[in-house]
Amino acid sequence: MGSAQSVPPEMRALAERTGFTSEQIEQLHRRFKQLNHNRKTIRKEDFDTIPDLEFNPIRARIVHAFFDKRNLRKAPAGLAEEINFEDFLTIMSYFRPIEMDMDEERLESFRKEKLKFLFHMYDADYDGIITLQEYKNVLDELMSGNPHLEKESLRAIAEGAMLEAASACMARTGPDEVYEGITFEDFLKVWKGIDIETKMHVRFLTMEAIAHCY
């Protein structure tokens, strides 16, 4: 059950920082060890061993998000080579469900964190803005499961979506102003109606059936 790596005081510190309970940390640690084949860290290639992930159209982005230094809170840009268990937990903590006893402020910051994670997934070039091209790339990936789809239609959709976002975020602009892209504040506005905190979570509670990798 326990491994040499997680000593109780460390685990307590981890638990406090990431907000998981000790059982959850135990389980995640088990999974971590499964993924990294008993090495100390995980690399990108290790994610390829998960069979179910193959069908996921945005697989690359998800894996990328694990190594994104912004999500790991290490640097404003760049990709890490490998991540250890602590980093793994940090990423997973973005998907924690909300608790009943959170106050407004905590809830708001929690929400912002989750949305920031999403934002980083869209913004691939670390400039803090989702440009039209990046948006198109996202759409391309999303629709990559449909090979016979025309690129043009995706482009049209991307443009339409950007226009929508732009019109929501830029009240009255002259035609000369160029809307660079969706900033984080605009992103927040788009997500205002949807309560992300109830949607973006994974149940870490019951994880008895742990799928195996290759």
Place this chain on the structure above:
Amino acid sequence: MGAAALRALPWALLLLLGPLLPGQRLQADATRVSEPTWEQPWGEPGGITAAPLATAQEVHPLNKQHHNHSAEGHPKPRKAFPVLGIDYSHVRIPFEISLWILLACLMKMGFHVMSSVSKVVPESCLLIVVGLLVGGLIKAVGEKPPILKSDIFFLFLLPPIILDAGYFLPLRQFTENLGTILIFAVVGTLWNAFFLGGLMYAVCQIGGSGLNHIGLLANLLFGSIISAVDPVAVLAVFEEIHINELLHILVFGESLLNDAVTVVLYHLFEEFANFEQVTIIDMVLGFLSFFVVSLGGVFVGVIYGLIAAFTSRFTSNIRVIEPLFVFLYSYMAYLSAEIFHLSGIMALIASGVVMRPYVEANISHKSHTTIKYFLKMWSSVSETLIFIFLGVSTVAGQHYWNWTFVISTLLFCLIARVLGVLVLTWFINKFRIVKLTPKDQFIIAYGGLRGAIAFSLCYLLDYEHFNMRDMFLTAIITVIFFTVFVQGMTIRPLVDLLAVKKKQETKRSINEEIHTQFLDHLLTGIEDICGHYGHHHWKDKLNRFNKKYVKKCLIAGERSKEPQLIAFYHKMEMKQAIELVESGGLGKIPSTISAVSIQNISPKTLPDSNALSALSKDKEDEIRKILRSNLQKTRQRLRSYNRHTLVADPYEDVWNQMLMKRQKMQQAELQLQNAYLTVPANRIDSPTMSRARIGSDPLAYEPKPDSENLPIITIDPASPQSPESMDLSNEVPKGCGGLPPSPEEDEEGLVMRPKEPSSPGTDDVFTPGTSDSPSSQRMLRCLSDPGPRQEPEEGEPFIPKGQ
């Protein structure tokens, strides 16, 4: 004045009805024979009855006999040929049915006129009051007012409401909360039934001589009838308060799914009341039958849903009867389930839910609208009729009022509901991510309204076995009245008082759709990484299975491969296009239009230069972008992108023309990389030349009346002197007509229309000389996005087939 006149109308109708009723006395023999067959409670709702027809047939031959007798008996003097005669009995039944429905519709209309009352009092209450008045009126005239017959209720009035609810069920929220809903529906109803039944038995034992003879089983039966939350009442009240989606789906879902429990308990206790002893085996069988009833109902519904989806695949040539398939298959699912005493409501909902995604992919836009409107219409009328009849039946029925029984029923109903919700929520919150707050619990408890289903079920009871039926009926009616009137009226101010979250009125945007899909995939991925087979994992598996196998069978043609995002985008574009057209073009700009255009977004997206057609591409891009932004309802305030500002007239034949031109273009050009129409390269002047020609002439062009089929584009040349606002020509010349013709061409999607523009040369820039007169040459710059199709009823692939 008008309102008063409207209010007087129904009374006028009733006065009309009055004199006709005594007319029945003329055929006293016939009616006396036929009445008992009408009044008799018809066993189960499962018995398919041809009763109304039978009675009609009975009445007619009896009439004939009557006349024959009178003719044969006495040799009458020869009558003059009757120029005008009255034969009411002939049409009596359809006439009365129509009158009732007409009354219901007029009432509905009247309430919306009297808006001040309808803000305070929910519609259902007003309708019951109307029913009471009408019933009283009929009684005052001396006739027997009709009682809501159970089979009419179950076979004709209830299915449209349930189908409407099931077909438009918000599936996402429903499945997300399915566990909660099931627990409320099953456990909650069981708790209510047994708690109430048990307590009422105790009351009956204590309550004195009038009640002592009511046994435990009878009380349990009574409990099971009254414990079910009624979907009709819930819909009627909740629709008006616009509560947030979670609560709405919880209460509403519960009211739908508890039908299985109600059916089982009802039949169970009804049967047991005939037994002397109830053994364990009987109880086990009863428990099993619950699963059979509910799962069987769902199974029947799914089968019919799949058949309906499959049928809709082939209806491309007979679009007119497509809606009929949806209605018929659903109704058959309901009736088939009722044959076997399975839960008809669950069958109906299952069939609606299953058939909907596939049917909607197959049918035309008009059929979709038809289905929506017919369902809304029928369910609305049904609901109105149900409430009116509840009122009438209250007046008409035989009542037996027993203070103890009724008051204690009412009290225990409320207590049972509150306790049940509290306990269950405490249990459910252990498993829910989004916990239910006390406010939510209050609304759920308060929203447990009883309605006509309870009434009809009680009315079905056999009088011989249950001679306290009248007392039951009285108690049930009291509870119904209390919940509908008191709870229905006060729930709205309470919702405001407690500041319960209301429904978000946001329209679903394309951004939301993209983000939601992205989030789904993300969460599935995270679950896979965690190794946890959760909710998203299974949903993803189901979607993949659906896409791979099921969609191919059930959706016709190309649509089967269309991903959801594209389909959604089509729908949105279509809606926007229709909205634009309806609002009279850009002359009357809706408030959602922004000042943002696409140039603001991507000023530097120029494609790679292609030496051959670099020029046209440039112009192409420019024009395309501008029109794109038009499509997204932006207001054109362009002044500076490229000295030209082109505004397309957003009518559908514009796109029609564009498509046609596009086809031409593709034949003319060697290689077009883009999917957008361009003006033919060899006909365009260079931008510099065009600019020179237009110069600084701020002109607006009006449509030339007789240019056939040419959409209008006004060119407002961009220049410092040009006015800010642009005059857009909103008219379409007569030649263009409305929509492009031939619904038979639905199938072809984007096709080449056989119309040619009158003078291809007019593609070019205006000749300056004639620019003053309004009758100058129309400019035909038709560029299109392959967005809205020319016929809004078609949902064809985004990509033109000729590509």
